[in-house]
Amino acid sequence: MVATHTDLNTDTLLWMYETMVVIRRFEEQARREADAGKLRGMHSSIGQEAVPTGICAHLRVDDYVLGTHRSHHHCIAKGVDMSEMMAELLGKATGTNKGKGGTMHIADIDKGMLGANGVVGSNIPVATGVALSAKIRGSDQVTAVFFGDGASSQGSLHESMNLASIWKLPVLFVCENNRYAEATPFEYAVAGGSVSNRAPGYDMPGVVVDGQSVLDVFEVAREAVRRARAGEGPTLIEAQTYRYQGHFGADDPLGYRTQEEEDYYEARDCIANLRAHIVGSGDTSEADLDAIDRKALSAVEAAAKFANDSPFPEDDELTTDVYVAYP
Amino acid sequence: MVQAQSVRQLSFIQAVNEALRQEMERDESVFIMGEDIAGGAGRPDKEDAWGGPMRLTKGLIAQFGPERVRDTPISEAGFMGAGVGAAATGMRPVVDLMYVGFLGVCADQILNNAAKIHYMFGGKVKIPLTIMTGIGAGTNSAAQHSETLYSVFTHFPGLKCVVPSSPYTAKGLFASAIRDDDPVIIFNNRQLMGMRFDDDVPEEPYTVPIGKATIAREGTDITLIGIGYTTRVCLQAADDLAAEGYSPEVIDLLSLSPMDNAAILESVRKTRKIVIVDEDYPRCSIATDISALVAEEAFDYLDAPPKRVTPPHTSVPYSRSLEALYVPDRAKVVAAAKEALE
Numbered sequence: 329m330v331a332t333h334t335d336l337n338t339d340t341l342l343w344m345y346e347t348m349v350v351i352r353r354f355e356e357q358a359r360r361e362a363d364a365g366k367l368r369g370m371h372s373s374i375g376q377e378a379v380p381t382g383i384c385a386h387l388r389v390d391d392y393v394l395g396t397h398r399s400h401h402h403c404i405a406k407g408v409d410m411s412e413m414m415a416e417l418l419g420k421a422t423g424t425n426k427g428k429g430g431t432m433h434i435a436d437i438d439k440g441m442l443g444a445n446g447v448v449g450s451n452i453p454v455a456t457g458v459a460l461s462a463k464i465r466g467s468d469q470v471t472a473v474f475f476g477d478g479a480s481s482q483g484s485l486h487e488s489m490n491l492a493s494i495w496k497l498p499v500l501f502v503c504e505n506n507r508y509a510e511a512t513p514f515e516y517a518v519a520g521g522s523v524s525n526r527a528p529g530y531d532m533p534g535v536v537v538d539g540q541s542v543l544d545v546f547e548v549a550r551e552a553v554r555r556a557r558a559g560e561g562p563t564l565i566e567a568q569t570y571r572y573q574g575h576f577g578a579d580d581p582l583g584y585r586t587q588e589e590e591d592y593y594e595a596r597d598c599i600a601n602l603r604a605h606i607v608g609s610g611d612t613s614e615a616d617l618d619a620i621d622r623k624a625l626s627a628v629e630a631a632a633k634f635a636n637d638s639p640f641p642e643d644d645e646l647t648t649d650v651y652v653a654y655p
Numbered sequence: 656m657v658q659a660q661s662v663r664q665l666s667f668i669q670a671v672n673e674a675l676r677q678e679m680e681r682d683e684s685v686f687i688m689g690e691d692i693a694g695g696a697g698r699p700d701k702e703d704a705w706g707g708p709m710r711l712t713k714g715l716i717a718q719f720g721p722e723r724v725r726d727t728p729i730s731e732a733g734f735m736g737a738g739v740g741a742a743a744t745g746m747r748p749v750v751d752l753m754y755v756g757f758l759g760v761c762a763d764q765i766l767n768n769a770a771k772i773h774y775m776f777g778g779k780v781k782i783p784l785t786i787m788t789g790i791g792a793g794t795n796s797a798a799q800h801s802e803t804l805y806s807v808f809t810h811f812p813g814l815k816c817v818v819p820s821s822p823y824t825a826k827g828l829f830a831s832a833i834r835d836d837d838p839v840i841i842f843n844n845r846q847l848m849g850m851r852f853d854d855d856v857p858e859e860p861y862t863v864p865i866g867k868a869t870i871a872r873e874g875t876d877i878t879l880i881g882i883g884y885t886t887r888v889c890l891q892a893a894d895d896l897a898a899e900g901y902s903p904e905v906i907d908l909l910s911l912s913p914m915d916n917a918a919i920l921e922s923v924r925k926t927r928k929i930v931i932v933d934e935d936y937p938r939c940s941i942a943t944d945i946s947a948l949v950a951e952e953a954f955d956y957l958d959a960p961p962k963r964v965t966p967p968h969t970s971v972p973y974s975r976s977l978e979a980l981y982v983p984d985r986a987k988v989v990a991a992a993k994e995a996l997e
Contacts, residue, residue: 368795419795419974430797430973446799447757448729481728482760509729511694511704517728583704584695640976650969 333385336546338611344385344542345606346620348377348599351401353628354410358400358417358431361632362577366418370431373401375572378598379504380405382545383472383565386553392440392458392471394451397432398571399444402474408436410627414635422638426645448509449475449482452501456488459499459562470556472500478509480523489530489564498556500549501564504539506571511584524566532562539569540596543605569598665856667847670822671711671787674829675749677860679719682747685833687712688725688734689751696726708753709789709848735761735786739768739838742784747833752788755804755842769838770813784838785829791844791884791934792971792982801971801978803935805842805882809912810939815839815865816911818883820847823854824909827863835865844884844934868915870922874904877928877992880919880945882908885932885983892932892988901996911941919945920953927958928995932983937965959995964988 333340355374362370376398384393384405395402403413408424416423417431424436435443442458445451455473462469479485480503492499503523507514515521527534533555537548545567552563570593574581581590606612665673679685691708693716695701702721706713716724727734731752738750752758758765769782792801808816815837819825825843832839871886872893881889886907893903904922908915923929929949933942946961964983972978 416973419976425973427974427977428798428970428972430795432799433797433973446797447759449760478729481730481733483730483732484760509690510708511691512696512726512728513698516697516726579705584698584701641972641974643977643980646972646977646980647967647969 334550336543340385341602341606341609342612342620344381344546345599345602345617346624347381347405348542348602349621349624350410350627351377351381351404352599353624354404354413354631355400357628357632358414359577361414361417367431369576369578370417371398371576372571372573373398375593375598376504376506376539376569377401378542378545378602379502379539379567379569380474382542383500383502383549385546386549387440387470387472389440391469392442392455394442394455394458394471394473395444396448396451396475396479397444397446398476399434399474400431402444403434403436403441406441407439408434408441411631411634412436414631415638418635418638419640420635420638421641421645422634426649427641428645428649449479449484451475452479452482452484452488455499456492456497459492459497460495462498463495468498468557470498470500470553472502474502474504476509477503477505477507477514477518477523478512480526481509481517486526489526489532489562492562493530493532496559496561498559499562500552500556501562503564503566504569505566506569508571508575508581508584510575511579513584522566524564527564532564534564534566536566536568539567540593540598540601542598542602662853662855663858664853665822667819667822667825667843667850667852668710670826670856671829671843672713672715674826675712675715676718678830678833679715679723681860682833684745685747685749686723686725687715687749687751688727688738690727690729690753692751693721693724693726696721707751709843709845711787711843712751731757731760732764736764736768738784738786739764739772739782742782742838743772743780747783747785749785749787749833752786754800754802755788755790756799756802758804758807765808765814766811770811773837774813781836782838783836785832786838786840788840788842789845790842791846792978793846795973795975795978797973798970803842805840805911806935806940808840809941809944813838814912816842817865817909818842818844818911820871820881820883820886820907820909821854822852822856824863824907826856827861828865828909830860831862831865834862839865842883846884847887850887863909866910866913866915868909868918869907870904870918871907872903872905874902874926876902876926877904877930877996878919878922878926879903879905879988879992880908880929880931881905882911882933882941885934888983888985888988889932891985892992895985895989896992901992903992914944916948916952919948923949923953924956927956930962930964930988930991930995932964932988934966934983937963937968940965962991962995964991
């Protein structure tokens with residue numbers, strides 16, 4: 329469902345609304361599949377839908393996105409096929425990665441999704457290299473790399489920001505600050521209480537944005553993408569957001585955070601926010617949005633059916649794809 | 656009154672937890688750090704939200720406080736290096752590397768600093784660092800969270816490597832590792848965390864020596880070498896072989912560096928056949944090392960070539976159907992043993 333939306337018109341609003349609703353329905357279905365024992369751990373992105381949606385609205389299909397262990401929302405916002413994603417979650421031969429990567433490693437290079445990654449901070453240097461490649465090739469492709477507040481403590485971010493800045497690379501460093509690195513609170517683990525304030529030291533803009541407002545993310549991303557595409561260099565965006573569920577599903581987040589805090593963020597839900605905005609702006613009715621909701625649900629149900637009906641890989645797939653060629 | 660014959664059963668997790676607690680009680684220089692080894696850091700009412708990703712450190716912060724049970728940011732290079740520095744200057748840190756695949760993030764600190772400082776500095780600085788890390792496939796966790804990798808560490812002079820196979824060996828190896836003056840890495844297979852064991856785990860502190868294998872089952876027809884989880888697989892396979900009339904011996908290797916070459920050679924000189932069961936990648940691995948040892952030192956005793964049961968030379972697949980083919984299992988060990996026996 330990729331689309332490049334530079335202007336904030338009705339089309340853009342509805343694309344963003346549908347994208348976020350699809351992500352949420354997908355994650356709910358994925359959780360049901362996990363609860364049924366068809367996959368083990370799964371890092372849900374529910375609550376964080378607005379961040380990749382607002383960023384990817386500005387990206388072309390030939391632009392690149394790289395993600396984290398929690399990346400289903402990045403994949404969907406970048407246009408990866410949901411049926412193939414769900415099949416990947418179930419380890420099926422029809423999955424995006426032929427069942428070899430699973431929930432933490434979904435990739436689809438044709439859609440510009442260069443992979444989720446299970447090692448925290450691991451993808452940030454790779455994204456820097458993707459942006460370097462675009463620059464060397466003379467392309468105006470832009471790369472966005474998503475990471476969490478936890479990854480902001482990894483040296484890989486700091487080394488990459490320095491490289492990207494001295495080489496003026498077309499990359500967006502997008503921190504989804506959901507306030508917890510697994511079970512460790514942000515205020516304990518991140519000195520200075522800010523990720524965006526790392527930017528001035530590396531001579532690039534650092535922007536804080538309300539990650540529960542897709543409109544705010546959209547506006548911040550517009551300038552960052554423009555800047556990258558124009559060859560003016562990288563931007564660090566800190567989107568303040570919240571994951572509604574635990575780190576991987578089986579854990580109880582109330583062990584380390586409060587009900588009041590959860591209620592506060594859920595009351596600022598990104599989908600409900602955008603829905604109210606769209607209805608308030610007058611062009612689109614509740615009924616129109618309900619129709620989008622139904623369409624999203626049936627698309628996710630179709631994806632689940634496809635995944636469940638698909639076969640597991642053939643046994644000999646165990647040893648394929650290790651090398652391109654290995655005589 | 657404690658019954659003399661009673662068996663004190665603990666889970667693998669409980670045994671590790673008890674060892675850490677006892678060593679911290681015994682020696683004030685011991686402290687632990689890692690990601691979410693307590694959880695909820697900085698929030699006293701939420702302290703110990705996790706107690707470690709595998710719950711190995713649950714309850715320790717309540718007893719020893721956040722100075723000695725120290726949650727870290729996700730900064731493996733940083734806190735592993737901090738462990739090296741603290742170890743060089745009078746502390747005995749235990750550093751939790753959640754999964755061994757995260758070696759990639761902190762390899763410089765382990766391989767260039769922890770392993771080499773004692774040698775490079777002419778023996779004048781000790782690094783009494785303990786690293787504990789999770790290994791093993793079988794949990795649907797894909798290529799970056801399912802590796803075994805201990806062979807890589809054994810390649811490096813200066814590092815000691817141990818692999819517990821049970822609650823008893825876990826408790827004793829943890830105590831030995833923490834008391835050791837060299838860097839010791841303890842590899843904990845995640846499949847062992849969920850298994851039931853009937854071995855007796857004494858409450859009082861004890862050590863299991865680093866560098867010594869044990870005979871988990873005595874026999875005369877064939878030697879099966881197990882490492883951590885694969886010791887359990889070997890014991891299952893031994894039951895099957897015994898049911899067919901063979902007398903298998905199972906060596907629980909426990910220590911990879913130093914390795915108990917004498918125990919391996921003594922067994923194979925008796926049984927004249929050997930199957931090495933190793934979940935690590937098959938190239939340049941501990942299994943090939945043992946195979947070479949036997950070929951060089953016991954060639955004249957062998958009735959059959961040494962056999963290795965390992966995964967294929969491939970990353971760990973996510974899909975359950977493929978992962979089931981990847982991990983060495985009972986049937987593969989039996990098949991390999993029978994080839995050597997027949």
